[in-house]
Structure formats: C-alpha cells, structure tokens
Amino acid sequence: MxxxxxxxxxxxxxEVDLDEFDATPIRTYWQLARQRFLRNRLAVAGLVxxxxxxxxxxxxxxLTGDAWSRAALSKVNGAPEIGTGEAGExxxxxxxxxxxxxxxxxxxxxxxxxxxxxxxxxxxxxxxIGVTIGAMAGYFGGWIDNALMRLVDIVLSLPTLFIILALxxxxxxxxxxxxxxxxxxxxxxxAARLVRAxxxxxxxxxxxxxxxxxxxxxxxxxxxxxxxxxxxxxIVAATLGVADxxxxxxxxxxxxxxxxxxxxxxxxxxxxxxxxxxxxxxxxVWPGVVLIAVVMSASFLGDGLRxxxxxxxx
Amino acid sequence: xGGYAARRLMQAVPILAxxxxxxxxxxxxxxxxxxxxxxxxxxxPEQLEGLIKLYGLDRPLIEQFWSWIATYVQVWRPxxxxxxxxxxxxxLHKIAERLPATLLLGGxxxxxxxxxxxxxxxxxxxxxxxxxxxxxxxxxxxGYAIPAFLLGxxxxxxxxxxxxxxxxxxxxxxxxxxxxxxxxxHLVLPVTSLSVQSIAGWxxxxxxxxxxxxxxxxxxxxxxxxxPGRRVTYKHALRxxxxxxxxxxxxxxxxxxxxxxxxxxxxxxxxxxxxxVEAVAQRDYPVxxxxxxxxxxxxxxxxxxxxMAYAVADPRIKLG
Numbered sequence: 001m002x003x004x005x006x007x008x009x010x011x012x013x014x015e016v017d018l019d020e021f022d023a024t025p026i027r028t029y030w031q032l033a034r035q036r037f038l039r040n041r042l043a044v045a046g047l048v049x050x051x052x053x054x055x056x057x058x059x060x061x062x063l064t065g066d067a068w069s070r071a072a073l074s075k076v077n078g079a080p081e082i083g084t085g086e087a088g089e090x091x092x093x094x095x096x097x098x099x100x101x102x103x104x105x106x107x108x109x110x111x112x113x114x115x116x117x118x119x120x121x122x123x124x125x126x127x128x129i130g131v132t133i134g135a136m137a138g139y140f141g142g143w144i145d146n147a148l149m150r151l152v153d154i155v156l157s158l159p160t161l162f163i164i165l166a167l168x169x170x171x172x173x174x175x176x177x178x179x180x181x182x183x184x185x186x187x188x189x190x191a192a193r194l195v196r197a198x199x200x201x202x203x204x205x206x207x208x209x210x211x212x213x214x215x216x217x218x219x220x221x222x223x224x225x226x227x228x229x230x231x232x233x234x235i236v237a238a239t240l241g242v243a244d245x246x247x248x249x250x251x252x253x254x255x256x257x258x259x260x261x262x263x264x265x266x267x268x269x270x271x272x273x274x275x276x277x278x279x280x281x282x283x284x285v286w287p288g289v290v291l292i293a294v295v296m297s298a299s300f301l302g303d304g305l306r307x308x309x310x311x312x313x314x
Numbered sequence: 315x316g317g318y319a320a321r322r323l324m325q326a327v328p329i330l331a332x333x334x335x336x337x338x339x340x341x342x343x344x345x346x347x348x349x350x351x352x353x354x355x356x357x358x359p360e361q362l363e364g365l366i367k368l369y370g371l372d373r374p375l376i377e378q379f380w381s382w383i384a385t386y387v388q389v390w391r392p393x394x395x396x397x398x399x400x401x402x403x404x405x406l407h408k409i410a411e412r413l414p415a416t417l418l419l420g421g422x423x424x425x426x427x428x429x430x431x432x433x434x435x436x437x438x439x440x441x442x443x444x445x446x447x448x449x450x451x452x453x454x455x456x457g458y459a460i461p462a463f464l465l466g467x468x469x470x471x472x473x474x475x476x477x478x479x480x481x482x483x484x485x486x487x488x489x490x491x492x493x494x495x496x497x498x499x500h501l502v503l504p505v506t507s508l509s510v511q512s513i514a515g516w517x518x519x520x521x522x523x524x525x526x527x528x529x530x531x532x533x534x535x536x537x538x539x540x541x542p543g544r545r546v547t548y549k550h551a552l553r554x555x556x557x558x559x560x561x562x563x564x565x566x567x568x569x570x571x572x573x574x575x576x577x578x579x580x581x582x583x584x585x586x587x588x589x590x591v592e593a594v595a596q597r598d599y600p601v602x603x604x605x606x607x608x609x610x611x612x613x614x615x616x617x618x619x620x621x622m623a624y625a626v627a628d629p630r631i632k633l634g
Binding site: 150151153154156157158159161162163165166167169170171247250251254255256257270274277278281284288291292295296299 | 328329330332333336340341344345346455456458459460461463464467468471475476568575576579590591594595597602605606609610612613614
C-alpha cells in the first residue's frame, strides 16, 4: 500500500469546485424525511391541527380550573359569553353552557385531553405488544413464527369492537385504564404483521448476519440493529392507531360503557347532547367536530409520514 | 376448489377453538359470577346452589370449558348454545330470529357501497387529476374521517328529528309490518351511516387499482392495435381492476355484521348487533359468547369467500 501523500488533498482542492459540494451537503435520512414531510402541505396541516388540539387540551383546563365540571344552575343552556364575572374572574365560554350549566368550551377541551390520552396510551400498548410479537415471529421464524401468527389469526377473527365493549363492561365500568388496556390488547395485530414483515426482510441482510456472526445476542440484534430500520411503518401505524383508538373510546362512552359524568370524554358529551338535543342542539356539534378533526389530521399526518419516512412505499 | 374449501375449513377449526377459548375466558374470568344476576334478596340459598349445579359452576374451569364446547358444536340441538339469562329463550333461536334483519342491513349497505364506490373510483381514475377526480378524492377523504357512529347520530338528528323525513327507530312501523316500502324507508338512515365510510375507502381503492391497470403494458397494446378507447378502458382494464375488489367484499362482510352493532344500537334496529350490545350491558353471558362466536365464524367465512372468489375471477391465481 502506498503512503498517502500529505499534500494530496491540497492538490485535489484545486481540481474540483468545492462550492458545488457545499451546495449539496450530505443529508441524513431524518433530514431528508423532514424535507419530504414539510413539502406535503396536508400532512403539515394535520400536524398543526393535532398540535393545536393537544395544546388546547392541556392549556384550557389549566387556565380555567374546574370550569369543565362545575355545574351552575344559573347558566343552564346559557348563551356564549366572554368577559369578567362579578368577583373579577375571567369568564371564557365561547360555546355557551350545557344542560347542567357546565362551560362547554372548557368541557370540550377537557374531553379532547381525555380522549387523546386514551388514544396515545392505547397505541403505546399496541406498539409494545405488536413490536414484541412481530419481532419474535420475524426474527426466530419456524414454529415460534407459526404459533404467533396463529395467535394473530385468532385475534383478527374476533369482533374487536364487541370484545372491547365486553371487557370494559365486565371489568370496570368507566375506568380509563380498563378502556386503554382493552383497546391495546385487541388492536396490536396490524403492528405485529408489519414488524414481522420488516424483520423477515432484515434478517437476511448482510449487516444483521454479520452482527450474528460476531456473536451478538438475539435481543441485541433485534433492538440495536433491526428495530431502527423497521421504525417507519410502526410510526405510521401508530399515528393512524391514535385516531382509531379515539374513535373507539368515543363510541364506547357514547353507548354508556366508557367514561361517564362528571368526567368528560368526546363520547359521553355526545350522549348528553343526544339526550338534550331539543333544548340545546349545538351540544351535538362540538364534540363531533373535534372527533372528525382528530381523525382527519391523524390520517393526513399518517399519510405524510409514510411518504416521508418510507419513500419506496407509495 | 371443493378440496381447497374443505382444507381451509379444517384450518379454521383451531382458529375457532382459539376464539372459543378467548370468549370463554372473557366471561368466566370476569369479576363476579355468572349467576350474580340471580342473587336477589328473596332467592333461597338452595335455589342458588341448584343454579350453580345446573350451570356446572362448581366444577373446575377446564372441565366446564370441555362440556361447554362439547355442547356448543351440536348446533342442530336448539339448546346447544344455552339459554339467554334475560328471557330464557334458546340463544340459537334468538339469533336465528334476528339474523335476517342484520343480513338485510349489512347486505343493503354492501350493495350500496359497491354501486356507488365502484363507478366513482373508475371515474376518478379514468379522468385522473380532472375536477371530477379532485372532488371525488376530497369527498372520499372527508367521508373516511367521519366515524360511522357519529354519522349515524347526525343522520338521526337531521334526517329524523329536524327534518322529520325518516323514522327514528326500528325496521317497521306499527301496523305496517311486512310492507317492503316501509322497510326501505326505515333502512335509509342506517344504511347511509354504514355505507359512507366504506364508500370512501372503496372508491379510493378502486381508483388506485384502476390507475395501476391503466398503466400496464396490455392496455397500451390494446390501444396500439386500434381498439376504441372506451372498449379498452371498460372491458380490458376494468375487469382486471375489479379483481382486488373481491378481497374487499370478503373483508367487509364481517365488519358489516359486527361493526353494525353500534349503528344498530343508535337506530334501535332489531338486529343481532343491538342484541349483542344489550347482552353486554345486561351481562347476558350466553348471548355474549354466541355473538363472539358468530363474529369469528363471519370473519373466517368472509376470508374464505374472498380467496375462492379471487381464484374464480383470476385464473392466474392457483389455490393451494
């Protein structure tokens, strides 16, 4: 091997135009993904709407205290008002008051928070179970793969919504945790299949084989070497899963199996609106608008993330 | 084909067994006892014991499961699926009574979905990037984002309450039982709320499928040899584009059966789904078990139907 001449870079610098290289810097995968994502206007809009909903759900209850649950007899079905009360306190009720005098704006914000936290928590369970099962099936193959995929088939054959209904009804009427777990343990099949497919592909790739040859443990190979490149479809599925979970929770609470007064959820607000439709028809609109906004923005965001993170898949 | 179907049904047995284990666990591991609903202040202890003996609740869980599953497969006996806790009727009888209404609702929704979504998807694909395409695609995006139960609720309010055009509940008006026009009138809102989301999903799917086929070589060949454009599009391309739609039918059938539960509950529709929701609320365990099993059978049959119809429609697919 010849020794590298210390002056060589200087020589080369004269030959190539360095500015050309500066204009197109080497970009990482994530920089490229961000660039692709920001170019997708709908996806960015979805992200913004979702961010507004999250910030609103955190900020409004923090600023208005217990306005979301405080029932005021004098305000029953009251008109919207913004201003200061007798004691000089701030009143912010741009959506008026409910049938039992609760501030509808504060209540919608609180309900959005409840529904979104259920959505995120349930998706966390979905991802943990789905990734574990999919990774084991894809990595080990053979009878483990067979057994786990039969389990997926069984769970896929269950009438999911009905099972969630039964779990929530039998195990704990109105408990947020039971709802989260019920949605989580029934919804992981898609994530498991996606991860399995990715792992089946990655298992045969040279660098994974090399890691195995160097004596890395299966757990290390799966977490360190195979999970990061398999993240794109998981992130997309999780985004869409949040919306699905929010809808399931709303349907549960709407049917009276989920969260009930005085706690607020988009579903139980719709039930109340249903009951008092004739006296205050607007109540049916606001939780529905938020629900549709969540689903739509999550689906735009999910599509955008798919295009950004996994440009091969279109 | 027959052999394939038989083999697939054999493969379905362990899956159904798994569904049975899960539904059995769902009921038997639930807090409280199945006979709790009979514990009233007036019931005598020996009556309770009699009930425990009658339902075999004093035996080990495994033994209970085996005797349950043994009677469960004997569907030709009316008592095979047990008796409802609510009215003492055989569960099989109750389901048989309500299944036609659910099939009518689900079948109509499926038919409406196909009749609306397929032409829209084709139109959007053939006139890609045109105004029509953009309108259809945008509407599909919006329609897909409206949860079915929310749409049902809104339709009930605006179509039923505010405008008063449609009935608010049930399948038949009092005194007009069996009148098909009256039934159709009752079906409009539930069918709409069940169909909108699937129309949105299907039209996007048909559009994508049609676009893919339109860009294939054989379509260019057909055009190049001088066939009229319409003939190429609606005969050569369409036939191939519709093959994947068959899979959608198979996947949609079970969701129309099980997913209709909430729609049926909203419209107080006398179907299996509403009965299932009620059974959960009332802890009518035999009916809950039956509903889960029916759901499982529906998914398996739907998948089997999809795979077999796919092979019939596309001779390139070999079943094995």
